[in-house]
Amino acid sequence: MKELTPKRVADSRVEQIQIVLSSHINGAGRLFGGQLMEWIDIVAGVVARRHSNHNTTTASIDNLQFKEAVYLNNTLVLFGKVTYVGKTSMEVQVDTYVESLGGSRKMVNSAHFVMVALDENDHPTPAPTLILENEQEEADWKAGERRNELRRQRRLEQY
Template identity: 55%
Template sequence: MTEERTVGESRVETVHIVRPNHLNAAGRLFGGILMQWIDEVAGIVAMRHTRCNCTTASVDNLRFIRGAYQQDLLVIIGKVTYVGTTSMEVRVDTYIEDTEGMRRPINRAYFTMVALDENDKPCPVPKLLLESEEEKAEWEAAKKRRDMRKKRKEEGF
């Protein structure tokens, strides 16, 4: 029987408070700090899905929608959107949450994560069981992004 897992089984949500040491000279969150946090979330999502070590192969569509400032509460949510043979796509969304619990998006990124065996060689990943129309739509969109990644790779990017 082929292993399969749901999107929800590997979903990750983390929360960070933007502190003074996270700020650049303009008083906004360093993009690199946010990239570190979202890469960690993507890695945890991938490890939860595969139950093995994973590495980041690429990040694309890293879109900064707006800045974050000191004392902002950041919520970072990651989930698997697509799986191939040894790799998967992980979507990571970042929000600022206000004191009322309202979340405003500030960043979205798509990661390609590769599952690794004990010798750091790519290994098979479990299939993804899609349970909702939203998950099915995300899968279809992920296939298009995967095709674009392949094309960019062929072109030397």
């Protein structure tokens, strides 16, 4: 089996910008939650593909809470990064902000995805380890380890 080269968090970081259009708005005049979910999933997928150099699939999403309303013509900024790596899985954090015309930002959502690297037969394949370069990345890794353990416990409890 080919030796995998470890990667830095910065190697797979993603930033995506969206302008909210009328087709993205729900009946209450706000951004449709499913639309935001799609954009976040795309960002997480690109991060995981860049990290693993493979196609990936979404295995789970930990949390999707809306902290700020998003309206027509708002600018959304989505940031994605790898925070933790298992054998074939990668935890990807995607933070979403609504940005004013003046450039200030308010947090809309922060979500953690578990993405799995897939080989050419769509079977899980090993992902490169993660090089941690600063205290924030180390803290993200430790938090990712904890979330991974909580996910494992939920599976055991069938929760």
